[in-house]
Amino acid sequence: MTTTGLGSLPGDDIREWTKVLLEAVDIPFLAELPARPYGDMLSRAVAVLTELAVDLQPAGWRLTGGSDPRASLDQRRARSLLAEDLDVLEELADGYTGPLKLQLTGPWTLAATVELPRGDKVLADHGARRDLAEALALGLGDHVAEVRRRVPGAELVVQVDEPGLPAVLAGAVPTASGWGKHRSVDGPGAVELLSLVTTAAPTLVHCCAVRPPIEAFTKAGAVGVAVDLSQLNEPGWEQVAVAVEAGTALYAGVVPTTGPLPNQEQAADPLVRRWRELGLDPELLKKVVITPACGLAAAPSPADAQARLALLRRIAETVAEAADA
Structure with missing residues (x-):
């Protein structure tokens, strides 16, 4: 049988955790250490969004409406941290062969969390949420290619984290005013965007819920x-x-x-x-x-x-x- 972890870990020492994970589990993974600035799961996703500019506001990440050359200082810092983590992985996994897992926030959780340039969530705008999902898929493809280059013996697996999808499907995500809820998304709609991020490598979808939408995950290619x-x-x-x-x-x-x-x-x-x-x-x-x-x-x-x-x-x-x- 096989063992692995699900991404986030305590502390801020990526070097020590990478050493541990290469030995402690059967499927090592690139750790997320949210105790570090820009080390959380949302910042990791923002780091791979190479086609969309995002900045960090007191309420969280927000699209700026600009293209990648206008990436904010916060987005550049998130990318820099990811690059540093990959440097550590490349060094410590030199000669490694076997499965290796990457984690990334999924398109629906991202859309329910990231804000539009003028407020409210990306979830509120059909076009914007598709743009976000497409940029995420493109960035994930680049990220997978980069890890393959750095650790050529790795058999990559991608974990897409969708803790927010049950609320999206149930129409339970609050609007900006807090007085209403965003309209629910149906199953085929959920599958459509999810399927964009399941092609870069064999993909599993992670969702902690009483009834995770497993049928949507498998129809999307997980x-x-x-x-x-x-x-x-x-x-x-x-x-x-x-x-x-x-x-x-x-x-x-x-x-x-x-x-x-x-x-x-x-x-x-x-x-x-x-x-x-x-x-x-x-x-x-x-x-x-x-x-x-x-x-x-x-x-x-x-x-x-x-x-x-x-x-x-x-x-x-x-x-x-x-x-x-």
Whole structure:
């Protein structure tokens, strides 16, 4: 069985974390360290937007209406930090062969977060949200090509983070005034923009929700889905079952991001028990990728986060034994 993390980690030492991740998990990844200025998931996405200019306001990132040559100081700083992280990765992963994961905020979460030049969210403007998604897809393609150049032995996997998509689909994203909600987006519309960012490399979509829109993810071309098992309701589990039986990889979030650390049997039990209750093939259980429930940036310390990552392989062994039982 396989293990990985979901992107964010505590602390600000990218060099130390890169060393750890190349050893601690089966699918290493380029860490996001939001404790650093411009180190969060939104800033990472802004860094790859090479066709759109964005600046940082007190309320968050905002499109300026300009093209890339007019990129703001904040956007240039975000790009500089990403380039520095890639320098570290290139140095420490010299000679590395095997899977390597990159994370990027998805087009719908970005549209529900980034503002238009004159206020309100990009989500409010059909043309603007498509422009944003297309720029994100183009930038992601360039980012993947750059990492392939720097780490030629890597088999790249892209994780698209869409924590905001359930609210977009439900029409639950507040307008700028706070008095209303943006109109909901239907499933085909969600698939249309998501599909733009699933072509650069094999892609999984990460969404922690009681019922993540897994059908939209797979229709958009995702080969995997990452979910927090502690949040899934019954319909959510049913969608997981359908996707797994159709060949979609499940990245199962089983280790809590904060609080007491469970032992491997406690952490593995919800996955194994529900698998059996749903009557899923035990051989498919062996293909599940074991992950934390979500990003680990909220962990109290890097040492705590490392302990949670170290637990993943022990859980994977327990799950594999259960699949053989």
